[in-house]
Amino acid sequence: MAAQVADRDVLVVGAGPVGLAAALALRARGISATVLEAEPADRQRPGSRAIYTHRATLEIIERNTPGLGHELASHGLVWPTKRTLFRGREVYRQTYPPPPKGVLPPLTSLPQVEQERVLFDACKAAGIEFVWEAEIVSVATDPDGVTLTTAGGDTWSARCVVGADGARSAVRAGIGAELQGDRSENSFVIVDVDDDPDHPLPLERVFHYEHPAVDGRNVLLVPFAGGWRVDLQCRVEDDPDSFSSPEGVRAWLRRVLPDSYAERVSWVSTYRFLQVIADTFVDEHRRVLLVGEAAHLFAPFGARGMNSGVADADAAAAAIQQALGATVRGVAEEAVATFDRERREAAEWNRYAAGKALAYMQARDLVTNAKRRAAALAARRVTRAGKWLDSRPYGPRLKAGQTKVTY
Ligand SMILES: Cc1cc2nc3c(=O)[nH]c(=O)nc-3n(C[C@H](O)[C@H](O)[C@H](O)COP(=O)(O)OP(=O)(O)OC[C@H]3O[C@@H](n4cnc5c(N)ncnc54)[C@H](O)[C@@H]3O)c2cc1C
Numbered sequence: 001m002a003a004q005v006a007d008r009d010v011l012v013v014g015a016g017p018v019g020l021a022a023a024l025a026l027r028a029r030g031i032s033a034t035v036l037e038a039e040p041a042d043r044q045r046p047g048s049r050a051i052y053t054h055r056a057t058l059e060i061i062e063r064n065t066p067g068l069g070h071e072l073a074s075h076g077l078v079w080p081t082k083r084t085l086f087r088g089r090e091v092y093r094q095t096y097p098p099p100p101k102g103v104l105p106p107l108t109s110l111p112q113v114e115q116e117r118v119l120f121d122a123c124k125a126a127g128i129e130f131v132w133e134a135e136i137v138s139v140a141t142d143p144d145g146v147t148l149t150t151a152g153g154d155t156w157s158a159r160c161v162v163g164a165d166g167a168r169s170a171v172r173a174g175i176g177a178e179l180q181g182d183r184s185e186n187s188f189v190i191v192d193v194d195d196d197p198d199h200p201l202p203l204e205r206v207f208h209y210e211h212p213a214v215d216g217r218n219v220l221l222v223p224f225a226g227g228w229r230v231d232l233q234c235r236v237e238d239d240p241d242s243f244s245s246p247e248g249v250r251a252w253l254r255r256v257l258p259d260s261y262a263e264r265v266s267w268v269s270t271y272r273f274l275q276v277i278a279d280t281f282v283d284e285h286r287r288v289l290l291v292g293e294a295a296h297l298f299a300p301f302g303a304r305g306m307n308s309g310v311a312d313a314d315a316a317a318a319a320i321q322q323a324l325g326a327t328v329r330g331v332a333e334e335a336v337a338t339f340d341r342e343r344r345e346a347a348e349w350n351r352y353a354a355g356k357a358l359a360y361m362q363a364r365d366l367v368t369n370a371k372r373r374a375a376a377l378a379a380r381r382v383t384r385a386g387k388w389l390d391s392r393p394y395g396p397r398l399k400a401g402q403t404k405v406t407y
Helices: 017-028 055-064 068-075 112-125 170-174 240-244 246-256 259-263 305-325 329-362 366-378 383-394
Strands: 005-013 033-036 052-054 081-086 089-095 107-109 129-131 136-142 145-150 155-163 179-183 188-194 204-211 217-224 227-233 265-271 274-278 288-290
Touching: 005 017, 005 145, 005 305, 017 033, 017 055, 017 112, 017 155, 017 305, 033 155, 052 055, 052 305, 055 068, 055 305, 068 107, 068 112, 081 383, 089 366, 089 383, 107 217, 136 170, 155 170, 155 305, 170 288, 188 240, 188 246, 204 383, 227 246, 240 246, 240 265, 246 259, 246 265, 259 265, 274 329, 288 305, 288 329, 305 329, 329 366, 329 383, 366 383
Parallel strands: 005 033, 005 155, 033 129, 081 204, 155 288
Antiparallel strands: 052 107, 081 089, 136 145, 145 155, 179 274, 188 227, 188 265, 204 217, 217 227
């Protein structure tokens, strides 16, 4: 087939959650974007990944597509109770009343693949164009726009491009941006298990510091609609493969959940988490805007990955709207430069907060270790100490002077 040459106002590269959110955010501002996705339309995406969607994200989605934030929330669940244990002893427990009807809940817990389905259906309902099996391999920008080339040799040109093509972003590479930062020394084994209706578990998010049944490794249990996410924090000296092989998973899972769950594993993955940010989120001509994991990767504690990606997508759409509406080139460039500045600043904060969470979970220094133990002791009498322990694995929520949580 002859290679195509097509022209659009705005292209979004990548149909992950952030690309889909970007297409909807553009549509809300009267801009119709075309989404170019490397994979085929019938692809199967693995694992639960971003299960935790914060209210701030639901609010953005609801503002851009009225009803959609509520719809996402209706598919997910809100766990009513959170508990923290230290070496098997409960140090904190809090139960919340159910969120009032008609308002967005503080969170929704739903596998990423389900969130993508809901966002994709909304894109289709809004008439957004999708081109599947369109893997972008090169990017050329000039002061007037961008030309993208696919692996099949097609070329797509546009006035602006949103790069939402994930961790290995070709768009990021194409504009010469580089990820900077580091990665966790130890590995985490992340397992999804399906609900077992014969042995239902209480709907609680449970964090175990130094779980005695797994030789003092940390374990996090998070319910989501349809199943459970179980994270095991390996030690630096552990061989993660021995905990992530089918027998390895079954062996440790049996020690932290009822037996039957060891036979209900639906996804296993091992990560050493990256904490990296692109040195620029835009190209030299202010025509390409990077969002989501194309722009940054964080450890997932505090759930800042997809959540901040949706905030990037919204900010990128606002900047593109200003840029396309500007009659003076300098004004257009400034709108995109402001996106770059503000979203990189947000990414710095998200990385800092996720890094704090990671450091507390790892407790590789004596001071953190001592603080954890002292708080666990004090929690017998002082609720605040237990609350402090409970909050550490998620990192700080508010920056100094901030009153509303943002990502
Ligand atoms: C274990 C784990 C738990 C997590 N938990 C949470 C959580 O609770 N909350 C949260 O907010 N985040 C969480 N995250 C992070 C979240 O999964 C990511 O932030 C999210 O997937 C990023 O979305 P994205 O759209 O930027 O990238 P992706 O989901 O990677 O999507 C990128 C898309 O671009 C396409 N693509 C790639 N290259 C090209 C190309 N060259 N041309 C065209 N298309 C291309 C891909 O096929 C894909 O469809 C978690 C991650 C992990 C691993």
